[in-house]
Amino acid sequence: MTETALRVVALADTDSYVKWAAALLGTLPEGSDPQLLIVETAVAVSPAQQRAALARSGLDSSRVERVAFADVSRVLAELAPDAVLVAARGPVVRVLIRLVADLEPRPVIVSGLPGISIPATTAAIVNRMQSDLFVLHSTREVNAFDALARRRDLVQRFALARLPFAARSSEISCGAGSGTDLVFASQAIVPRERAERMQVAQLLVMAALADPDKRVVVKERAAEGEHQTHAQRHSYPDLLAKLAPLPSNLVVSTESMSHALDTAEGLVTVSSTAAIEAIARGIPVIALDSFGVDDKLINPVFIGSGVLGPEENVIQRDFRLPPRDWLTRNYFHDADKDDWISQTNELVTLRRAGALAAKPARVRRGGRFRDVWERRLAMGRKDRSLAGAAAIAVGVPLRIVLRPYYRLRLRSA
Known part of the structure; x- marks a missing residue:
């Protein structure tokens, strides 16, 4: 079987997983048959979030369908995929993988994580144990997850793929972004506490006041009433409202990150994967370290990158790009190291020959x-x-x- 013959269906529900699944499907070779099913869970993307997630993904919107959970098995049976990419957070991924595993004939089951996945966690592996292939996005992540699985006696096969929305950039360039916006990539749970998030809101106001001729764009993942992959408390629009009147050059946006970066001079975040998306386009970043550097903040990956910085750097717009050695280990490896498509093809070949043993479900009480x-x-x-x-x-x-x-x-x- 050639690498152009894959029929892959993805299942996803929330904003970050829909964006990831669409972009990963968008990297399949010409001649492939990709389809994205958005499962209607309680936190599924809104139509506006769906449009933002699909923007520049490489997947045509005609290949996307919204389905009720009760209809997922029927639709999958009709589509008869070679492989199913299950792209969902912990509680949902376990349920969907079990559902896919019950199909006859059983397709190859692929899963993975949609962004920065350092530190490696046991829960991420356990939730996806029934998948045949687990996709990660840097050689460092693959090594960390493989070592963790071995320590925990968990059997899993890992594959490597450049972060799909980063892979489309031609090459890393040096120097500042061509725009003038300071784009802040909001995260739902990093930092988590209200006082810390208010501190960030105040910082953004100070950055706007420091340079009134340039915008500060607070990039939110969801408008009021919409859901995110992680439940958000203390949203930045709500916190900023308490600091009114606000500078006119401070704005809130829910457009796609891809479009927000079109006018960016630099990006600020604590640990959002948007930093990788920006770096891929040659747009420098600041990973705010005001709250420390630890696993709970999902920012140890930036140690050695040179982009960690305090609040003064944000106000001064002192953005940076990482050195080449950090890039190679973290998300910017050579494209020829990517093997998720070849590994999926190998598994599909085994499946068609009747030689792919189904992975058993995790033993659970209840x-x-x-x-x-x-x-x-x-x-x-x-x-x-x-x-x-x-x-x-x-x-x-x-x-x-x-x-x-x-x-x-x-x-x-």
Whole structure:
């Protein structure tokens, strides 16, 4: 089988996973047959978020369809894919992978993470254990996840792909961006506390006041009433409203990051993958280190990059690009190292020959009740079944009681 014959269907729901899945499908070779199914969970992308996620993804909008969870199995059976890319956060990915694994014939199951994935986590692997291939985006990530899987005695096959929205840039260039905007990439849970997020809001106001002729653009992932991959508290628009009147050159935007970068001089973030997207276009960044550098902030990956900086750097617009050695280890490896397509082809060839053994589901306590519980967690209010309601009524109190026990087990494992 040639690498041009793949029929790949992706399942995704939230903003970051829809963007990732669409862009990854957009890197398939000419002649492939890609399709993206947006699963209607309680936090699925809005139509506006969907348009932003698909912008410049390389996937034509005609290849995208929204489906109810109850219809996913039927639609997949009709499409008969060689492989299914399951692109979803933890609670949903487990449910969708089990659903795909029950199809006859069972397609190759591919999964992965949509952005910066350092540090490697056991939960990310465990949630995707039933997938045949786990896609990551730097040689450093592949090495870290492979080492973690070996330590935990978890069997998983990892593949490498340049971050798809970064891969389209021709080459890394030096110097500032060609625009004049300071673009701030908002994150839902980094930093998490209200006081820290207010500190960022105040910093953005100071940056706008420092240079009234240039815009400060607060790039939000969702407008009011829309959902994100992670639930956000203390949104920057709400915090900025408390600092009114605001400088006229400070604006909030929910356009795609790709379009926001068109007019960027530089990008500021704590740890958003938007930093990689900017660097790929030669737009320098500042990774704000005012709250430290640790795993909870998802920013240790920037150690050695030269882009970590304090608030003064933001006000002065002292943006930077990383050195070549950091780039090579982190997201900007040579394209010929990418192997997710070749590995997927290899697995599809085995499947067609009847030689691909299905990976067993993770052993879980709870049986049918556990399945119903996880489906309710994944679908939220979209699951209106009586079984789902009963699972929530029983499972929530039980989860509160057992959570400390399982956390202790995980730390001691």
